[in-house]
Amino acid sequence: MAIVGGGVVGCAMARRFALGGARVLLIEKGPDILSGASKANSAILHTGFDAPPESLELACIQAGHAEYLEIAPRLNLPLLETGALLVAWTESDLDKLDEIVAQAHANGVGDVVRLSAEDIRRREPGLAPTLLGGVSVPREYLIDPWSAPLAYVQQAMAHGTAVLRGAAVTGGAFDGRVWHIETTQGAVSARYMLNCAGLYGDRVEELMLGDASFNIRPRKGQFVVFDKAASRLLNAILLPVPSERTKGIVITRTVFGNLLVGPTAEEQEDRVHADVDTATLEMLVAAAVARIPALGTMPVTALYAGLRPATEQKYYRIRHEPARNWVTVGGIRSTGLSAALGLAQHVFNLWEGGAGLVPPAAVSWPPVPNLSDYAPRDWQADDHGEIVCHCEMVTRREIEASFQSALPPGDFGGLKRRTRACMGRCQGFYCSARLAELTGDRGIGPFGEGLTRDA
Structure with a gap:
């Protein structure tokens, strides 16, 4: 295959x-x-809960959700059981809530329930008082x-x-x-x-x-990441009432301890470049502050954009x-x-369930290192050694282990995704030089292929 x-x-x-x-x-x-x-x-x-009824997408999401819960402990994958709240901020949104609950139940997600504005304020006291009501989706979770x-x-x-x-x-x-x-x-x-x-x-x-x-038809989504201090302002995943075209802008914590806002939904021709722009990022920040007013005092520490393979x-x-x-x-x-x-x-x-194939007699479950802020990290061990990235508390041992793994990082982005080095408040301002020293001979350091700090 x-x-x-x-x-x-x-x-x-x-x-x-x-x-x-x-x-x-x-x-x-x-x-x-x-x-x-x-x-x-x-x-x-x-x-x-909101997938197209009786669709392949719905079947695959639910099968994937169940299998992730089954295998996550064996592979050391994080799971933050936050649940989600779909919140109505306008009368038009409020009118759609019963239909959303009915669709969730038809999709087999029977624990989705309607909530009053008072119910939501008790759960999420940091939300703006202008909310009108919402829906609880208990089994929407956060993962790495x-x-x-x-x-x-x-x-x-x-x-x-x-x-x-x-x-x-x-x-x-x-x-x-x-x-x-x-x-x-x-x-x-x-x-x-x-x-x-x-x-x-x-x-x-x-x-x-x-x-x-x-x-x-590439669809760009821009994101804003607020400082880790902002994560205390929200407990659940905050979902918007979706439109026909997009699920809308989400506000959520991450397993890394940040608070994330996005994505947008912008169609473009370019399949490679996903640029951010000031006006859209300001819109995302303003939308987040309108829903969680205390975010107005919180710094933004990262911006990024990605492309979704829409058709x-x-x-x-x-x-x-x-x-x-x-x-x-x-x-x-x-x-x-x-x-x-x-x-x-x-x-x-x-392929008829792999007819004719012989599965392995014993299944191996190699765990991945934990990067979640909600479970023990390497820096918390007594013998953690050098800490290279202080924003994300990444140890030298974690960086070296990534290169000794079955699939070492192939570029600097891969190193960041395996360790979170350079992904914190300073975005690599302080630790990139040390990373260059540690990775320069591998040609994937933060200063580009074949470059070192001195170059």
Whole structure:
């Protein structure tokens, strides 16, 4: 099985097929996994309460939610059980709440209930007094968006999966039995091909099959991150009443102790660059302060933007070509992190549940290091040694361990996602020089490939 795309969906597919007994090759064109759409999201484990009824998206979100809860303790993945509150701030929003509750119940999420304004104020005293009512969604949780796919792919690697990074697919053909795949790292062959290329899923389809069944329309989401002190102002995930086009702007804590606001939903042609702009960021801050007034005194410590692989239609785009041993998994927008494990189950079942494969006799569960502020970290150990990043309390031992792991970081972004170095208040102002000393000979330091602090 050759899987194209090392985002969260591709990593989950690699895990599922490896655990099912397949020999798997994960092909990623970026220098590291999560180099594309998966590197920027709001890190929420969704219940599917507002997913399209009877849709594949709903089924995959709920299967993924259940499997994450099952495997998280064994892989050392964090889970912050915050619940969510969907809050109405206008009469128009208020009129939609009963319909939202009814849809949640129809989707099998029966613990979703309507709340009065007084109920919400008791739970969240920091919210503005202008709120009118809302809905409680108890099982919406917060997770680590980067450690989860890393855990998936490392478990796959423990069962024989190979990962080829820096390998863009440039061509290939199916000879009736085997796919012959050309990449920028050389040619490979595989009996089956699974296209999880995210923002380039349509182009991979057209390149390999001769036509594309959908068109990617990149949708940019900008985010604002408030200082860690702001996290005490909110307990639950704060959801807006969604529109037909977008789930809207979310305000939430993160497992890293910050407070996050976003994303926006801006369509663009560019599939690579996700720029931030002052006017939009000011809008996000103003919207957050309008809902949580005390945020007006809190500093913003980070800004970022990501692209979601939206298509011309709202639903997931699955293309199964049994005669050509091919499946495309496309159009996985804002729910990919929650649905990835469920999508992997679904696609595995397209091969009749792996009929003919022999699963491993014993399953390995390699844990990933904890990066959550809500569980013990390495710096809290008596023998933690040097602390390199003081904003995020990242130890030298954690940085060195990332390079000794089964899948070392392939670039500086990968190092940040594995350790949180340079992701705190100073955004690397103080620790980047020391990181350059520690990583310079590996060519992925904060000053660029091959550069050191002196250069």
